[in-house]
Amino acid sequence: MPETGCLAPSKKAAGKAAKAVVTPAPRMRRVRDRNQGLLLRAAERVFARAGFAGATVAEIAREAGVPKANLHYYYPEKRDLYRAVLDNILALWLGETDAFTPEAEPLAALEAYVRAKMRFSRDYPDASRVFANELLHGAPEIGAYLRGALRKLVASKAAVIDAWISEGRIAPLDPVHLFFSIWAVTQTYADFDTQVAAVLGVRQVSARQHAEATEAAVALFLRAARPDAVASRTTSGKLA
Amino acid sequence: MPETGCLAPSKKAAGKAAKAVVTPAPRMRRVRDRNQGLLLRAAERVFARAGFAGATVAEIAREAGVPKANLHYYYPEKRDLYRAVLDNILALWLGETDAFTPEAEPLAALEAYVRAKMRFSRDYPDASRVFANELLHGAPEIGAYLRGALRKLVASKAAVIDAWISEGRIAPLDPVHLFFSIWAVTQTYADFDTQVAAVLGVRQVSARQHAEATEAAVALFLRAARPDAVASRTTSGKLA
DNA sequence: ACATTTCTTGACTATTTGGTCAGGATTCAC
DNA sequence: GTGAATCCTGACCAAATAGTCAAGAAATGT
Incomplete structure (x- = not known):
């Protein structure tokens, strides 16, 4: 369900050592998948009831049960998370x-x-x-x-x-x-x-x-x- | 079209001399009507394209061509303005x-x-x-x-x-x-x-x-x- | 005219919020 | 084990924003 096209450490974060960031490495995928899943589901709920502007990343993080800063680790910007949610939805809707x-x-x-x-x-x-x-x-x-x-x-x-x-x-x-x-x-x-x-x-x-x-x-x-x-x-x- | 149930100088503003505030007085109605109309129309546009949370009172005021503080004179809170817009709409919709x-x-x-x-x-x-x-x-x-x-x-x-x-x-x-x-x-x-x-x-x-x-x-x-x-x-x- | 009410507005404030960061904790490949 | 990547997070910060205020400018009734 994840794998939404938004790689985690965005351009900014990957500023210094940009060598093999292309593929997130086949290694530790479990944690990432799990947390992204939690965040996506929480975000869908919160965006659904508040809209993009009305939703706050703090609320999404709380609903997902992770610290806000951790949310930003996976989705550097609120919009990235929103896009990920929409991408999931489009796949279903089509x-x-x-x-x-x-x-x-x-x-x-x-x-x-x-x-x-x-x-x-x-x-x-x-x-x-x-x-x-x-x-x-x-x-x-x-x-x-x-x-x-x-x-x-x-x-x-x-x-x-x-x-x-x-x-x-x-x-x-x-x-x-x-x-x-x-x-x-x-x-x-x-x-x-x-x-x-x-x-x-x-x-x-x-x-x-x-x-x-x-x-x-x-x-x-x-x-x-x-x-x-x-x-x-x-x-x-x-x-x- | 105005007269939306939200009198201007709200409870707070009418704190001191609360004698004949019941009816806004049949006096100066021109200015109030004009400005409320401007604000309502601007608010409808802005709320329509941004939603309640996404809209800013500053933008509504700008779109209406009045200073933000003046908006708050007629509609003390953002929600008051939103209610007024909705009231107008409901009358039409019904x-x-x-x-x-x-x-x-x-x-x-x-x-x-x-x-x-x-x-x-x-x-x-x-x-x-x-x-x-x-x-x-x-x-x-x-x-x-x-x-x-x-x-x-x-x-x-x-x-x-x-x-x-x-x-x-x-x-x-x-x-x-x-x-x-x-x-x-x-x-x-x-x-x-x-x-x-x-x-x-x-x-x-x-x-x-x-x-x-x-x-x-x-x-x-x-x-x-x-x-x-x-x-x-x-x-x-x-x-x- | 003039007192009174209504209106106008620039400047200010408290709060919320998206986003940052540095340092530490985990996890994994070998 | 151990080193390197990945993950975690409390504390911060800058920007945006709803709402306040006080002083003054119009408008109005008599």
Whole structure:
């Protein structure tokens, strides 16, 4: 899970003897991994509930159970830690689109994706919130990723969906906006979980309520994506 | 627009001569209104792009064009200013549900609501973002509002929709989750506008693209909410 | 006019916070 | 063992920031 691209003794620290710092040496990896893991998990929690600006390194260190100075040993700057957290999250967030292949059954793929995203919002609410917060403030750290990998991914999946549409196997919904909608709806149950709980009249959204939310989301998208039953039922396409 | 419940010379300032402080006096209202307006608008912008913790009163004051000390004259604490901004936003956010009356045409009401919410995300993106940020961090300031007015509102509108459902005039979607979904989808175009722009491959979402997003959202919800044409077609024949 | 209230603002302060550092403790390869 | 890399950490520091204050400048009612 670690190995986030941020080597520990940063440029500054490695000022004097810069010989074999390239690889952190295959030696003592246990301690580093352990502490980085602790710090990453603590940081995710704290960033999730306070945002980047609102989080303090002291609090993260306390939550991780290590002295602040030790945190700075692994992550020289607050931003390094934040980046590491985001990198972890992106890896998770990107997945789950495998179902969208030309041969797949469109509605089944859609349902699987919605369910996967709902599961994500249940299992990794902190990750979702950190991600949301980053987007909300203009994605200063992951903008390049959004314009790169994510954009490419969406474009390729949109092509698949467009093909399904022209075959009449799914309703003619704009695929890109469909993705935006799915992300929005599923993440709302993590990011704005406070609002959901408040409107539902509970302190915390229960597992059961989350399951109901999942069914509601699935129903919404499946109903919307259901191809118009009528159509012209000709050979290839339909009402083009 | 001002008159946000936060009178200027707070408890502290009004320590000595506390006689007729109840009403700010109908006198000099011009200056106060003007400056509070400037500050509120500046604060909304700054809070929108930096969040509560990330925003600095100095920046808000600069953006409003007044000295920092003058800001503190009207809003003794940063939180007072934040509350005032939120109060303004809530008033806006609450509206637009008038269309949901028992007599209304369900799909028309739904469409009107979605369009209104999309318009909101276009016209008040900063308000939307401040609101989103507040929710994201657990709604420390407006939690009571969510559990009170908002919850009641949703409950009453959900009852209307449930009635529509039992009359077969709209698809059997959970009304409360329908609201969550509509809010999620429409606000995503304000709150996560960075992501939308990135995936669309543009720097800024254009007016035209926002219009397309609106049509996509309307299509999504109308298709999902369309009652199943078949049904039982009994006594109170609906589909008029 | 003039007393009174409201407003304005530069200068100041207390606190928080990210980050540094030097010296010591561990750990590991050999 | 032992030497070298790695790790640990209390004590510090400089910068940023929310909030104060007191003295004076407008504005206002009568």
